[in-house]
Amino acid sequence: MNTLLVVFHSMTGGTSQMAEAAAKGARAEPEVRVCLLRAADAGAKEVLAADGYIFATPENLGAMSGMMKNFFDRTYYAALDRIAGRPYGVLICAGSDGENAARQLARIVTGWRLKPVAEPIIVCTHAQTPEAILAPKQVPAADLERARELGAALAAGLASGIF
Ligand SMILES: Cc1cc2nc3c(=O)[nH]c(=O)nc-3n(C[C@H](O)[C@H](O)[C@H](O)COP(=O)(O)O)c2cc1C
Numbered sequence: 001m002n003t004l005l006v007v008f009h010s011m012t013g014g015t016s017q018m019a020e021a022a023a024k025g026a027r028a029e030p031e032v033r034v035c036l037l038r039a040a041d042a043g044a045k046e047v048l049a050a051d052g053y054i055f056a057t058p059e060n061l062g063a064m065s066g067m068m069k070n071f072f073d074r075t076y077y078a079a080l081d082r083i084a085g086r087p088y089g090v091l092i093c094a095g096s097d098g099e100n101a102a103r104q105l106a107r108i109v110t111g112w113r114l115k116p117v118a119e120p121i122i123v124c125t126h127a128q129t130p131e132a133i134l135a136p137k138q139v140p141a142a143d144l145e146r147a148r149e150l151g152a153a154l155a156a157g158l159a160s161g162i163f
Contacts, residue, residue, distance in 0.1 A: 002032050002158040005050035006151070009039040009057055009067040014093035014125050014137035019056040021144040022091060025151030026054075031159035034151075039071035044078035052158050053114065054151060056091035059101035072108050084113035087163040089150045090120035095133055098122035115163065117154055121146050 004026050008019035023036040037046060039057075047053075057068035090105055092098040102120040109116075123143045127133045157163045 002051040003049060004032050004034050004052045004054065004151070004155055004158060005042070005046055006034065006036045006054040006056065007039055007042045007046075007068075007071060008036075008055075008091070009065045009071075010093070011058060011060075011065070012133075012135065012137045014123065014139050015056050015058050015091065017137070017139045017144060018091045018093060018121070018123060018147040019054070021147040022054050022056070022089070022151030025148035025153075026155035028152055029155035029159050032155040034155070039065075039067045042071055042075070044075045047075045047079045048082060050086070052086055052154050052163065053088040053109075054091060054154065055088065055105055055109070056093075057101055057105065059092055059094040059098045062097075062100045064101040064104050068105075076108065076111070079112060086114055087117045087154060087157060088114045089116070089118050089154055091147055091150070092120055092122045093137070093139070094122060094124055095127040096124060098124065117157060117163065118150055121150060
């Protein structure tokens with residue numbers, strides 16, 4: 001059975017809702033095992049064991065979150081040349097932008113020679129004041145649906161062997 005690994009970090013809940021929606025979409029595919037892990041709990045063992053990936057992160061200070069970067073720092077060289085060609089998708093939760101986090105993440109996984117299956121899904125929470133940034137987030141249902149569809153598409157592709 002194929003495994004889809006969903007790795008995420010979230011401080012105020014937005015990214016975790018997106019990652020959970022993607023995992024839910026993927027779990028509709030009975031032929032695929034879905035492993036949903038916080039970045040702090042994911043390591044090289046989980047990366048090597050997976051057949052496809054969804055990486056989900058907030059944009060913080062114009063980059064992916066530190067915890068997400070730490071996940072890549074811990075796993076990058078252990079997985080290099082061992083996971084080439086596997087498919088992936090990206091979810092970004094941002095206050096106003098998100099493009100830099102997406103670019104940074106794409107550069108890293110291009111080094112792994114992973115294959116993107118879709119454009120990154122960037123959700124903007126419009127949090128720009130300190131109060132809004134630190135408040136718990138609720139991602140709109142339509143955006144969660146986009147995340148769910150990404151999970152479903154990745155799982156369907158893994159199950160059918162098209163990736
Ligand atoms: C320290 C910090 C820096 C941030 N920097 C950015 C940024 O550079 N660009 C942006 O669009 N949003 C930025 N944000 C806003 C977050 O991306 C936004 O609140 C998002 O919803 C966080 O996702 P989360 O709810 O999963 O933690 C920042 C938030 C924090 C706490």
